[in-house]
Amino acid sequence: MNSPDSFLQDLLARMSLPEKIGQLTQARIEDQSPEKIQAGLKAGRWGSRILAQTNWAGNLKNKSLNVEEMNAQQKVAVEESPAGIPLIFGRDVIYGHRTVYPIPHCQAASFHPDLVEKACTCVAREAAAEGIHWTFSPMLDLVRDPRWGRVIESYGEDPFLISEMGCASVRGFQGEDPSAPDRILACAKHFAGYGGSEGGRDYDSTDWSDDSLHNMILPPFRAAVEAGIASMMSGFNQLAGRSVSASPHLTRDWLKTQLDWDGFIVSDWGSVNDLIAHRQAETRSDAARLALEAGIDMDMVDALYEEGLAALVDSGELSEALIDEAVLRVLRAKQRAGLFERPYTEPTPDLQRAPEHIAIAVELACQSIVLLKNDGILPLAATHKKIAVLGPYAEARRQHLGSWCLDGRSEDVTPILDALRTQMPDVNFITANAAFTDEMIAAARSAELTLVCVGESHVRNGEAKSIGELALPPGQEAFISALGALGVPMVIIDCSGRYLPIPAAEQYALAILHAGSLGTEAGTAIAKVLSGEVNPSGKLPMTVPRFTGQIPIYYNRKSPGSALNRGLFKGYEDKRVTPLYPFGFGKSYTEFSLENIELSAEHLPPGESVTLRATLRNLGGRSGAQVVQLYIQDAVSIPTRPMRELKGFQRIELEAGASQTLTFELSEKQLGFYTSKGEWIVQPGEFRLALGFDSTAELTHTLHYKNTL
Ligand code: GLC
Numbered sequence: 001m002n003s004p005d006s007f008l009q010d011l012l013a014r015m016s017l018p019e020k021i022g023q024l025t026q027a028r029i030e031d032q033s034p035e036k037i038q039a040g041l042k043a044g045r046w047g048s049r050i051l052a053q054t055n056w057a058g059n060l061k062n063k064s065l066n067v068e069e070m071n072a073q074q075k076v077a078v079e080e081s082p083a084g085i086p087l088i089f090g091r092d093v094i095y096g097h098r099t100v101y102p103i104p105h106c107q108a109a110s111f112h113p114d115l116v117e118k119a120c121t122c123v124a125r126e127a128a129a130e131g132i133h134w135t136f137s138p139m140l141d142l143v144r145d146p147r148w149g150r151v152i153e154s155y156g157e158d159p160f161l162i163s164e165m166g167c168a169s170v171r172g173f174q175g176e177d178p179s180a181p182d183r184i185l186a187c188a189k190h191f192a193g194y195g196g197s198e199g200g201r202d203y204d205s206t207d208w209s210d211d212s213l214h215n216m217i218l219p220p221f222r223a224a225v226e227a228g229i230a231s232m233m234s235g236f237n238q239l240a241g242r243s244v245s246a247s248p249h250l251t252r253d254w255l256k257t258q259l260d261w262d263g264f265i266v267s268d269w270g271s272v273n274d275l276i277a278h279r280q281a282e283t284r285s286d287a288a289r290l291a292l293e294a295g296i297d298m299d300m301v302d303a304l305y306e307e308g309l310a311a312l313v314d315s316g317e318l319s320e321a322l323i324d325e326a327v328l329r330v331l332r333a334k335q336r337a338g339l340f341e342r343p344y345t346e347p348t349p350d351l352q353r354a355p356e357h358i359a360i361a362v363e364l365a366c367q368s369i370v371l372l373k374n375d376g377i378l379p380l381a382a383t384h385k386k387i388a389v390l391g392p393y394a395e396a397r398r399q400h401l402g403s404w405c406l407d408g409r410s411e412d413v414t415p416i417l418d419a420l421r422t423q424m425p426d427v428n429f430i431t432a433n434a435a436f437t438d439e440m441i442a443a444a445r446s447a448e449l450t451l452v453c454v455g456e457s458h459v460r461n462g463e464a465k466s467i468g469e470l471a472l473p474p475g476q477e478a479f480i481s482a483l484g485a486l487g488v489p490m491v492i493i494d495c496s497g498r499y500l501p502i503p504a505a506e507q508y509a510l511a512i513l514h515a516g517s518l519g520t521e522a523g524t525a526i527a528k529v530l531s532g533e534v535n536p537s538g539k540l541p542m543t544v545p546r547f548t549g550q551i552p553i554y555y556n557r558k559s560p561g562s563a564l565n566r567g568l569f570k571g572y573e574d575k576r577v578t579p580l581y582p583f584g585f586g587k588s589y590t591e592f593s594l595e596n597i598e599l600s601a602e603h604l605p606p607g608e609s610v611t612l613r614a615t616l617r618n619l620g621g622r623s624g625a626q627v628v629q630l631y632i633q634d635a636v637s638i639p640t641r642p643m644r645e646l647k648g649f650q651r652i653e654l655e656a657g658a659s660q661t662l663t664f665e666l667s668e669k670q671l672g673f674y675t676s677k678g679e680w681i682v683q684p685g686e687f688r689l690a691l692g693f694d695s696t697a698e699l700t701h702t703l704h705y706k707n708t709l
Contacts, residue, residue: 007340008331012324015083017310020320020327023047023085024298025306026266041076044083047330048266049073050301051091051132052406064407065091067347070131074343086343088334090266092404093135093184094153095119097126098352099361100401100408100519102368103497104139104165108155108541109514109586110367111627111651113168119364120172122357125182129352130407131345133337134185136233138169140220141190144552146542147200149465152497152517153404154195156541157554157583159216160646163223170227178230179338181346188224190235190268191255192244193217197237200466200551203274206237210676211639213239216556218254218678225261230333232265234296236274242294243278245271246287251295254678264297264329273302284308289318297326353412358521365518365525367625370499370538371587377449377491377510379532379589386428386447389417390440391476393453393495394431402497402517403462412520416453416493419523423531437479444488451530452480452509454502455495458517462497470500470548477504484508493526499544501580514538532589537625537651539586539694546580555583555695556642584629584646584694590620590656594628597691597700604705609667612701614691616662618654625653628691630664632671633699635686641673644695664691671705682707 012020026048029037040046051065070089077087095101101119102110110116127135139153140162155162166188173186193213196206208217221232232255234245244250245267255261272291275281281290285308291299292309299305312318334340371378380387393399397413414422420429432443444450454476460467471477472494481504483490492505497517505512513536515526528534543554549572563569564577571577597614604610616628630648634641647670650662666689672682684706688699 005332008328008335011083011085011331012327015327017313017320017323019044019083020323021305021309023327023330024309024323025303026050026090026298026300027303028052028301037073038076041073042080044077044081044085045306046087047085048088048090048298051089065130065132067131067345071344078343085331086334086339088133088337088339089131090134090136091127091132092137092406093123093127093132094137094139094404095123095402096405096519097123097130097407098409098412099123099126099357100405101361102365102519103152103402103404103517105152105154105156105497105541106368106516106518107364108161108165109370109538110364111161111539111649112367113164115360115364115367116165117168117172118360120169121175122360124173124175124184126352126357128182128184129345129348132184133339134187134231135173136187136189137173138166138186138188139190140166140188140224141195142216142220143195143542144554145197145200146498146545147467147470147548147551148195148197149202149403149461149467150195150463151542152402152461157543158541158556158646159219161541162220166220167223167227170224170229174228174230178336179341181342185230185333185337187231187233187266188221188229189233191221191232191265192235192250193239194235194237194244202464202466203236206239208239214674214676214678221255222259225255225259230263230336232263234265234267234271236268236271238278243271243275243280245296246275246280246290246294248294256295258678262329262332264326264333265295266298267291267296267300269300270302272296272299272304285312288312292318292322292326297329361519361521362524362528365521366528366534368518368538369525369529369536370514370540371511371536372514372581373506373509373512374587374589375510377489378513378530380424380427380530382424382426384427384448386430388443388447388450389420389429389431389453390434390444390450391453391479392434393455393493394434396495399457400495400518400522401458401520403458403465405458408520414521414523416523416526419527420530423527423533437482440479441482441486444483444490445486448489450483450488450490451493452483452490453493453495454480455516456497456500458497468548470545470551472496472500472502477502480504480508495522499540499542499581501544501546506580532622535589535622535624537586537588537627539584539627540581541583543579543583544581546576549575550579553579555644556646558640559643582695584627586627586694588624588626590618590622590624592624592626592693593617593619594691594693599689599701599703602702602704604666604703606668606707609665610703612664612666612689612691614662615659616652616654617659618656621656623653623655625651626693627651628662629694629697631690631695631697633688633690634671634683635688637683637685639676644690646695666703
């Protein structure tokens with residue numbers, strides 16, 4: 001039996017240079033004439049078709065999928081082109097297809113990787129059923145600036161949480177066998193460091209130190225490689241004097257050589273062409289050469305490879321061997337996707353919004369909700385007679401689907417108001433026209449309690465949608481203040497895709513719930529949590545600043561100088577220096593305690609492990625889930641390390657009054673880190689440990705490690 005690679009080598013040997021370059025070209029072809037499409041497919045001009053009208057697909061009406069059309073195009077590619085290589089169809093199926101799950105930023109708040117994996121399995125099933133072979137997800141960008149619109153696609157500020165969530169997504173999309181008819185290839189993006197866009201301005205430059213690059217930015221991509229990620233996407237940003245879409249050090253040296261990764265890299269939409277904007281390349285031909293030499297295997301839609309590679313090879317400026325290597329990577333991915341055996345899609349429409357997909361969407365949406373404040377008003381008492389449900393999100397639909405949603409439908413969303421009326425039929429839920437604050441105020445004053453459903457719309461976040469001021473959209477905060485000044489008892493439900501400080505809510509609200517872009521089941525999930533049927537358990541995947549000027553503020557920072565603790569210097573003369581809410585924070589309707597924390601041994605010999613055990617107890621009168629988090633602090637090290645590093649978490653559900661013993665394993669794996677040259681080291685010394693419910697948990701234990709017996 002020929003080995004897979006010998007089959008591919010044979011195929012490569014039969015390909016002309018134009019056909020090879022075709023495999024490295026991803027095109028958006030739907031606006032070309034049928035004749036041009038037919039001719040292009042017959043010539044093998046494109047190896048991939050991207051199913052999107054623009055790279056801001058989520059914000060603009062997109063063309064729906066046409067499986068028959070895709071099968072017909074595939075038939076031409078397979079049966080009429082010289083090499084007969086199937087197309088791979090890619091699409092931004094980021095967090096849902098017809099069933100839409102919460103945006104990744106809120107999925108991260110669930111701290112529930114297994115559930116995220118199940119959700120991505122459902123997404124893959126629905127997408128594959130409509131002819132999609134490859135999704136451009138998960139996004140593994142680490143983000144410290146929530147002004148950046150794409151924070152909504154990220155898993156937040158911590159590399160361990162990003163890795164856990166990213167790998168869960170990869171497992172969900174690809175499964176054990178990505179060639180199965182209900183699986184799709186995943187794509188880890190944006191390689192690398194794009195989340196550091198300066199000033200939160202999209203497409204801006206990034207400036208990560210080597211220390212941050214190796215300990216914050218690259219670990220999730222390393223984890224994705226270990227999880228078997230089939231592809232990656234290079235980003236738009238510059239980093240360390242290079243466009244990351246033409247950085248040999250990152251792609252060829254670190255990813256492909258040091259990690260020995262056999263997948264392929266696609267550039268982001270036009271990011272190879274951006275080498276000219278970055279002034280790294282003078283011409284399109286230079287840009288194409290630099291990108292291919294750096295290890296970018298496929299060029300997304302700017303046709304630079306198609307336009308320029310053949311001439312570069314003919315002139316001797318570019319080795320065809322580099323093209324061959326890229327082609328083999330693309331062909332290997334198509335083989336992993338099962339396209340040579342099964343190039344066509346059997347439409348199976350009944351898979352869309354299958355009941356089990358919806359059930360998992362409800363569960364994940366509920367667990368993505370973060371309770372930030374509660375004086376006890378929540379959960380809503382069934383004895384309430386009249387509750388006003390007001391604000392732009394009271395009856396919203398499309399906005400809950402978030403900004404990277406191509407195939408979700410507004411009509412599949414149950415608005416919050418409708419869901420509450422279903423969930424609590426004995427309560428009279430009233431509303432008023434959100435366009436008239438005076439009418440809403442009147443409604444609020446006629447009710448016992450007001451639920452103010454606010455938040456930014458999906459059109460204000462996502463790609464190319466950064467904000468300068470971290471705040472609710474104009475008017476919403478003023479409305480909350482107006483209600484507060486009137487003494488209206490209120491609960492704030494913030495449906496923004498990011499975590500925003502809302503000073504008026506902090507001042508007046510009895511409770512604050514974050515329920516951002518939860519997808520098609522948003523209303524249902526919010527009603528379940530408000531009614532108490534589901535006890536909220538979400539935890540913040542990102543530190544919430546008190547005000548914009550505090551950015552960047554994140555928990556895993558390096559230790560500041562001692563002045564801050566001497567009392568004279570307060571951080572800011574005019575503002576508080578602590579965050580509004582810390583990473584990992586989230587309240588519950590019940591109370592938990594963590595007792596009897598003990599270390600199995602105070603000394604860790606090389607190559608061995610110790611355990612940190614504790615008893616989690618549900619002290620309250622209702623069941624609930626808690627996310628117990630393990631943080632370490634390397635007492636003294638060179639190079640220096642963050643004040644806290646998340647190294648483990650467990651989400652535990654407990655009945656009222658119940659308790660459970662938890663065990664966390666500690667070994668060199670948790671204690672080590674990367675040098676600025678990317679070498680993994682574990683230094684001898686003391687490691688302080690914290691086990692708790694958010695990143696402010698107290699460091700209570702010390703582990704001594706020495707790397708010699
Ligand atoms: C966009 C985004 C990328 C997306 C791609 C295809 O510009 O940066 O995340 O997957 O283009 O739409």
